[in-house]
Amino acid sequence: MKRCILIFLCMISHYLFAQSVQGVIVDEADQKPLENASIVLLDTDSIMRYFTRADPNGKFSLEKIEKGEYLFLVTYPKFEILSQPLEIKNDHIDLKSISLNSQSNLLEEVVINQKIPIKIKGDTIEYDAGSFETEKNAKLEDLLRRLPGLTVSASGEITAQGKNVSKVLIDGEEFFGYDPKIAIRNVRADAVDKVQVYERKSDEAELTGIDDGERYQTVNVVLKEEARQGIFGNANASLGTESLFDANIFAAKFNRSERLAFTGNWNNMTNGGDASRIRMNNQIVGRPTHKSGGLNYENNFLDRKLHLTSSYNFLNNGMANESSSYNMRILNDNHTQETTRESDSESDSKQHTLRSRIRYRIDSVSNLNIQLNGGKGQQTSANNSKSTTIRNGTVIANEFESRNSSKSDKEDLDMKVDYRRRLHKNGRSLNLHLNTRIDNTTSTNQVNEQTNLYDSLGVFERDVSVHQTRLVENTNNGMGVSFNLSEPITRQLNATLGYSFNTNSRTGLTNAYDIDSHTTDMTLDSLYSKNEKNHSRNNGVDLSLNFNTEKFNINVTNRMTHRYQELADSYRDVELSRSFWQNNLNANVSYRISNNKNLTIRYQNNTNVPSFTQLQPIQPPTNELYRQLGNPDLKRETNNNINFNFNKFSLLKASSFNINAMSGFTKNAIVNRSIIDEEGRTTTSFVNIQDHINWNGRVHANYTRPILNGIVQFGPFTSLQYANNYEYVNGELNRSNNTNANAGISANKEDSKNVNFNLNLSIGVNNEVNSLREDLNNTAFRSAANADLKYFLPFKFSLTQVLHYGYTGKSKVFPEPITQFYMNLELTRKLLQDESLLLSVKAFDVFNSFNNTNRSFNDNSFSESQQLMLTQYFMLGLKWDFNKNLGKKSES
Numbered sequence: 001m002k003r004c005i006l007i008f009l010c011m012i013s014h015y016l017f018a019q020s021v022q023g024v025i026v027d028e029a030d031q032k033p034l035e036n037a038s039i040v041l042l043d044t045d046s047i048m049r050y051f052t053r054a055d056p057n058g059k060f061s062l063e064k065i066e067k068g069e070y071l072f073l074v075t076y077p078k079f080e081i082l083s084q085p086l087e088i089k090n091d092h093i094d095l096k097s098i099s100l101n102s103q104s105n106l107l108e109e110v111v112i113n114q115k116i117p118i119k120i121k122g123d124t125i126e127y128d129a130g131s132f133e134t135e136k137n138a139k140l141e142d143l144l145r146r147l148p149g150l151t152v153s154a155s156g157e158i159t160a161q162g163k164n165v166s167k168v169l170i171d172g173e174e175f176f177g178y179d180p181k182i183a184i185r186n187v188r189a190d191a192v193d194k195v196q197v198y199e200r201k202s203d204e205a206e207l208t209g210i211d212d213g214e215r216y217q218t219v220n221v222v223l224k225e226e227a228r229q230g231i232f233g234n235a236n237a238s239l240g241t242e243s244l245f246d247a248n249i250f251a252a253k254f255n256r257s258e259r260l261a262f263t264g265n266w267n268n269m270t271n272g273g274d275a276s277r278i279r280m281n282n283q284i285v286g287r288p289t290h291k292s293g294g295l296n297y298e299n300n301f302l303d304r305k306l307h308l309t310s311s312y313n314f315l316n317n318g319m320a321n322e323s324s325s326y327n328m329r330i331l332n333d334n335h336t337q338e339t340t341r342e343s344d345s346e347s348d349s350k351q352h353t354l355r356s357r358i359r360y361r362i363d364s365v366s367n368l369n370i371q372l373n374g375g376k377g378q379q380t381s382a383n384n385s386k387s388t389t390i391r392n393g394t395v396i397a398n399e400f401e402s403r404n405s406s407k408s409d410k411e412d413l414d415m416k417v418d419y420r421r422r423l424h425k426n427g428r429s430l431n432l433h434l435n436t437r438i439d440n441t442t443s444t445n446q447v448n449e450q451t452n453l454y455d456s457l458g459v460f461e462r463d464v465s466v467h468q469t470r471l472v473e474n475t476n477n478g479m480g481v482s483f484n485l486s487e488p489i490t491r492q493l494n495a496t497l498g499y500s501f502n503t504n505s506r507t508g509l510t511n512a513y514d515i516d517s518h519t520t521d522m523t524l525d526s527l528y529s530k531n532e533k534n535h536s537r538n539n540g541v542d543l544s545l546n547f548n549t550e551k552f553n554i555n556v557t558n559r560m561t562h563r564y565q566e567l568a569d570s571y572r573d574v575e576l577s578r579s580f581w582q583n584n585l586n587a588n589v590s591y592r593i594s595n596n597k598n599l600t601i602r603y604q605n606n607t608n609v610p611s612f613t614q615l616q617p618i619q620p621p622t623n624e625l626y627r628q629l630g631n632p633d634l635k636r637e638t639n640n641n642i643n644f645n646f647n648k649f650s651l652l653k654a655s656s657f658n659i660n661a662m663s664g665f666t667k668n669a670i671v672n673r674s675i676i677d678e679e680g681r682t683t684t685s686f687v688n689i690q691d692h693i694n695w696n697g698r699v700h701a702n703y704t705r706p707i708l709n710g711i712v713q714f715g716p717f718t719s720l721q722y723a724n725n726y727e728y729v730n731g732e733l734n735r736s737n738n739t740n741a742n743a744g745i746s747a748n749k750e751d752s753k754n755v756n757f758n759l760n761l762s763i764g765v766n767n768e769v770n771s772l773r774e775d776l777n778n779t780a781f782r783s784a785a786n787a788d789l790k791y792f793l794p795f796k797f798s799l800t801q802v803l804h805y806g807y808t809g810k811s812k813v814f815p816e817p818i819t820q821f822y823m824n825l826e827l828t829r830k831l832l833q834d835e836s837l838l839l840s841v842k843a844f845d846v847f848n849s850f851n852n853t854n855r856s857f858n859d860n861s862f863s864e865s866q867q868l869m870l871t872q873y874f875m876l877g878l879k880w881d882f883n884k885n886l887g888k889k890s891e892s
Contacts, residue, residue, distance in 0.1 A: 123645070
């Protein structure tokens, strides 16, 4: 009886204290009621919680509503959609009269359509491009800067949720796949419908269904239907002080399935395209030259049965540079080794690359995929350097001088063939995979080196001279084959069983001939020569289970491989064979918590076997000061990695939240063990860390939401990294701990009114601890500020201001901090009626204030370097954007 009374009281309280919403839906034009108009309340996860329709008088009432935040939607055929946030606090809300405009009374250009700016589909985040405003004639790069969770650096590097993006796809296909920057800097923002961000598996894993654990952060750009046909592109040229120049052209023609694009660049400013961009880092290192050209083609043939994507690229980079550096190595027993070096160098490289991919639908149940990549290149280089090494700050250990040059040629070709066929049973399929690769490299090296060695008191002991011509030939041939059978066990569970075999043969021939300065005789020097042949075979068995429901996707893949490898060097009478069992386990769990929340957890366990270089007992020395020894007794190392990723988007606030974390553990880690003698010579070998585990961890979180009525995208971010590693310092085991913490904010505005800006501020701290030299443990602060501001002025003028500030704190080795600052300015004037022509005047590093000192720290080695660098210069440029039909709706 008491239970019944309690239930009755709960029901009464629910009805007494539940809230309600009412109102009237009318036509804005004549105030007539709109019968059967739909009224919806969505919760923060975009799930419909309450629904009703208007009566013949346009009245509606939603009863028994719980308190909270909702999205209030009103829809009526051929009328605009009304959408607004609604917070339920009071017992009763009367919205009075709600007026809707008929779409027939609106111009087509201003029809209001309700769009959800961000959706989460499994582990894919999808952005509606139309919900993020950009400037007229803006490019995809500008759009990506507007999207919550994405950043684009001044040099065009993309990060998504704190992870580097390695691939940019256009409608799921690679567009100039060798350089994602071509896509983001040339595809128009107004041609984009959606942008999708996800982690992509490797090509082999996607084709075979066997997860190899590799992931590539990927951006896929979905074009508008009307943007799949048209012509667009741009051309620009800039001239500057110091005889600088930069010229670029990009042109593309899209015709539904056919896409043809061309790109070209020529400059003497950097080894990348579009070097005079105002957002780029303004420093010109050395005296570079750059030429590049590319062609991309995509089309369907044979009634859309055959799809072809192909690209060709030519790249020619040259560089002349001068540099100086200082390096301090902390040795055991309170000993140090300091090396100062000065060098000048010249290099030139040419590379031709061809990539093709064919997908052929043989019939309704079978498909054939073929990938063909080939390259041919040539490189020449010359380097002169001098260095002096001092022990303990006072005693000279050695002097080294070199004058080296080389010329090399390289050819490579690889092909992948994948055949997939659906079998009679529903869901059963067979996959056959074949791959082959050929690499050939030849080089001729002229080596002239002089080394002076001193004893422990700094007294000259002896000198070593090397004058050689070294002829190098390397070949690498590999082939692999696998087949996999997929079988549905239940409607939700699918299994894949496979077998793989691959073999690889490599030869490395180095003939080093001593040159007699008095005669023309050449004598083979066996110390610097090698005639190495190695061969490996892998046999593997794969098993993959995939469980898929509306909420869960679980994939577990295990590959067990037996690897046999043998190595021989006839110059050293070395014959070595080893065999290893390897295991690679990958488990991936994706849980769709709700429409706007997703959780992914991934675990990977794999073993790495020693390479041939690590096993080879003796390798030819690099020079008199460095010797590399292998270790034929090396064991395999075992890696364990755990990844966690959580995404959430709030429809009401249009905000997004992402947190991702990872941790990795390495057992029996293979590391270098170096020993430096009193003459400053380094002898290094490879060993396993058997009694300790190296591990590292990383956490990144970012939150983004629009503020100021949606005008500004604002978001804080933070990250924390920790590494606990064991390595050898001059033969003794050292434990090093490195902790990096970073926090900052970003803000972006792109409405083409008054001022647009892109702002990124961060502050961080780095803590370094090691066990051998605790007196060098150090905590250093750093900060960075990057901002570009665009001021819109009268008469189609605009002024862009780019600011960069960086601070790197002092350390025990370098007691002075480094401060870096520069400011770039660009004044532009839009020409022509459609504003497609842009005249610009640019000033880089206006105050000539940039400090080009770089510092680094690794394994108790502290380095500081400077190089030839031009920071202040001025340029005059003209850029033309052209667009015919692309992104424009037809008259019909």
